[in-house]
Amino acid sequence: MRVTADDVAEAAGVSRAMVSRAFTEGAPIAARKRAHVLAVAATLGYRPNRIARGLTGSQTGLIALVVGAVSRPYEAWLLETLSREIRTARYWPLLLQVQPGDELNNALEDALAYQVDGAIVAAGSVSPALAERCRSSGAPIVMVGRVLPGDDTDAVCCDNRLGLELLVDHLTRSGRKRLAWIGGTPDTFSNIERQNGLMEALDRRGLNLLAARTGDYSVDSGLAQALALLTAPDKPDAILCGNDAMALGAIAAARRLGLTVPRDVAIAGFDDIPAAAWEPYQLTTIRNPVLETSREALRLLTKRIQNDVASSSDVPARTAEIVRLAPELVIRQSA
Amino acid sequence: MRVTADDVAEAAGVSRAMVSRAFTEGAPIAARKRAHVLAVAATLGYRPNRIARGLTGSQTGLIALVVGAVSRPYEAWLLETLSREIRTARYWPLLLQVQPGDELNNALEDALAYQVDGAIVAAGSVSPALAERCRSSGAPIVMVGRVLPGDDTDAVCCDNRLGLELLVDHLTRSGRKRLAWIGGTPDTFSNIERQNGLMEALDRRGLNLLAARTGDYSVDSGLAQALALLTAPDKPDAILCGNDAMALGAIAAARRLGLTVPRDVAIAGFDDIPAAAWEPYQLTTIRNPVLETSREALRLLTKRIQNDVASSSDVPARTAEIVRLAPELVIRQSA
DNA sequence: CCTCCGATTGAACGCGCGTGCAATCTATGT
């Protein structure tokens, strides 16, 4: 029923080893024979069993891909590009979607049992111990959008601080003085960086934050927190949000209160998800270079994988490479 | 470096077979010994190699998951629930994201080479030949949101016709007479069904469609086509869209023209993606039961897999099971 | 026509693990 290399060997009148070589790039085999074997294989519908192949050579072609809940637009966007880049690099993504409360460790160890060639972690938090364990299992990790503390793990991440500097610059230049902040999920790497970036940008200008509230990166939380800000006695003239989703919620809140954006209040987000450009929003935001991020992530990962394969622990481990990508201000109507 | 069952066997003072059995549910092994082996394994950090395990037993625990471009909200939503259900069933999804123009066959055969235990196809079109090939490779397929013609492939799909009946019913009851349609990507299963459903619903009432245009399920196309409809001499008083994304675009178009929704024109979508509920849209739409769909898909797939494992081709193949899930009308502001 | 070297080839082993089978052990029953 299942066609194996033996079947092809018999049908082609060669040894099984030749079948294997025919499918292995750069293996010693006469060109004529390779063509013949491949032809026979095609008529039989044979394809090398990747599982068996993964057992001998230590390459499975699998990459563990950890992302957050994909129903959120930013996560979906990131997954789309990461997944595409992984396939472009001729790997297959083993998808692990983590919900906010989920434990990552167990699941990632599960993935390790599949002998993944590497892992891309764009959600959840990985303990340095787990990272080390992955590495010692032969699966280099690349963090996306987060950097492990005091670490030797590759990472690629947008420059959140710069992003907020750009935003504050734009808002203050257009005369806004009473800035408020709606933060995303606390203790999140991105949220900490963005919040710090905001504070630094304000400090540099000798400004104070009018008010700060805490959301959870969802549209609903943005709406709720913005309602609170805009009905307080001391109303802001600009609201910066930890991400676009909350900013969309904030715009809705402003409208519900009969305010006009940006006349009565400016609203800005972060990420530049597709919905930010939709007509009713026209959100001014910071473009998170997702495509470039994905590309870099795969560059780092493949480099690390090849390094691992080439040298078996004799070469000292390359030190971690942290790539910071510059975000970009996208000015639309909302601010 | 890599810990194998042999290492554990030696450390625990038992044979390798016992280690294997300790990790196999229901294998003959004394409870005391199992506990001991597991303990030793834990201290060594041992985990059975799933790749090797997949080579002998014909179960890899992998499921090929084919979805469309995830940056689109509906696809993301579906992916989220499917992925979760797959993990709940203790499988791992091998993610294949297909772009509108992509060739599915090659990629799916690639996945087959990983000896996936099954496949869930929620995008792209699969030729019956390919479906047959999957099945004969021991990977049952379940189609989601589409049904293969004249077929013996399991599928779960929302009742698109009923959805449009509900929508037309609601619109005509509220006095709309001049209905227009913006279709999604042509030749798509869902688009064909929805369009036919619309026509039938109109026929039943002796109504005619005022105008029909063709989009591609994107927000932009909805906007463009709605602009065309609303600036034509013969303006509709209701626009039905093939999916929510286009409906959001249509709402934006109406507003751009200074029209009030739903006073001047009612707008309805299909799917009930999260954004449909967002404040500036408040889209009336048809709820596509995505969660139930995912559950059903996994129920069908696991049943089929178990069936395959149990009987090796002696039992006649079960005939295809096609599950139709009822959609539900969600009335919001837009219609 | 013979020799010698490089290009090909085939046989065999091992990757890590599940499992049938026969051997061993345990706890009954007498």
Place this chain on the structure above:
DNA sequence: ACATAGATTGCACGCGCGTTCAATCGGAGG
């Protein structure tokens, strides 16, 4: 104390394929 059924255990084989190594082939040079 002895036999016996049932519970455990170890051995060995095979899953499908990559790869080393020695054997074979081909042809260029003499």
